[in-house]
Amino acid sequence: MPIPDVRLLVLDLDGTVVGDDNRITSAVKSAVQTVRQRGIKVAIATGRMYRSALRFHRELALTLPLMSYQGAWIQDPHTGVQHRHWPVDPQRALELLDYFEQADLSPHLSIHFYLNDQLYVQEMRPDTDHYAQRTLIEPILVDDLRLTLAQMDVAPTKVLAVSEDPEIVERMLNTLQKRYKKSELYLTRSAPIYFEAANPQVNKGVAVQYLAEELLGITPDQVVAIGDNYNDLEMLQYAGVGIAMGNAPLAVQKQADWVAPTVEEDGVVTAIKTWVLAG
Template sequence: MHSKTDIKLLVVDIDGTIAGHSNKISQGVKNAIQQVKLLGVQVAVATGRMYRSALRFHLEIGSTLPLIAYQGAWIQDPASNKIHRHYPVNRATAIQLLDYFEQPELRELLSVHFYINDELYVRSITRETHIYAKRSNITPIAVGDLRLCLDNEPTKILALCDDTDVINNLLGNLRRQYTPAELYLTTSVATFFEATNPLVNKGVAVKYLAEELLGIESNNVMTIGDNFNDIEMLQYAGTGVAMGGAPSQVKEQANWVAPTVENDGVAAAINKFILA
């Protein structure tokens, strides 16, 4: 067990971790994070969200570190606007994925999102896209053919489908086609298939913040997350906490399982490991 002085960096996911159905951070979680900062512990956000969709959460918890967005494909410091890292998906791979998504049996089932220069491009505004855009508070740009916007390489590619079996099959099939050295494939929620550059995951990003920017080791880091895209950062940290709502495979990778997001699990974890 760590004494409370051991943890120098706390990294939290957003959706399902600090923000639940309401899409807001509860007062209890905000208070716990403020207490952590008073002890001199640094706090950061690591999310699959777009940078500008994640920004209000970063500001709300008063983080002074760079913000880890798009699973770590985009790391930017909001204070200086400096982009520390940007690892997009190469154009050829993006086109291959699009070809795959547009097979006749998949085309009608999937809403495909390309994230380019922190903008969201879609073929058309589907119901799923509309719900996603509302939660993210961004305006998607409908282009018809996504190949038209590939002058710049996408930071992330997302395929949404309400049928989780479709997403699981997609993940399985594409994991057979691409090695981890070619693409990082994950799900952030059961209905979101996500693809990023192979150098990217939240674990690599948190390691960058801890070791390169702060000069601390993994055992000084605590991470809290709730889904498959959080596994790498839970494994990296000396203290990895899974939320109560996490899938069992994610909980298995954690040192401790917190209450759910609706029961202020992050505050409980902070109390246990940092404030206790």
């Protein structure tokens, strides 16, 4: 049953509107266009880099600021105005690098630093190549991330560690969540093989709240949010209706108000018809 006064629909990208083929289907595009024709705003909230997410923002012909890097970077593509940039404290980033480079972890990890919306890595591994192909971002290879961080004198927007073994990512998350308070770092997974660290004030829920309440002047009960992973939980909990995709982990599905079909089944279309356009 649709909520009575939807004003904003927020969509995650990968696993929600972007499937394995790295595309948005025509059915999803059509559904989003219909939502916009009804006068309902549509926005993207993603863990992707701003530059990587921009093409999907344009494909969907959206007008609102784009929430990227889990909401750490919020920018209006039309005006160029950056509404928010909350980076990771450089000292925390170096501590994470020390942890990742331990002998039992280092062989299994690709470490990504995001500086000024560019991706910096110390070595090219198969999982980094795959990441680059999916995001259409060319990594910048450097000899030493520590030196690069010092020379650029800029804080990283996000730190990402990629491992082909999801159990390693799970272990890192458990270890570091005990080591750091929530007031020190925001730690999450955006996929089973992606460990992400951001500014402690950052998460998609905070970003959507800013967009809804500060920029649009609407309330949580007027928001529908759709996502598929742990990094979507905060925005699903914030929204009046939080919808998980059928391909989401069961723990995420259990915390959602409703579960849509999978991304490969165009589950977003079903969710939109059920909760936004019906009635």
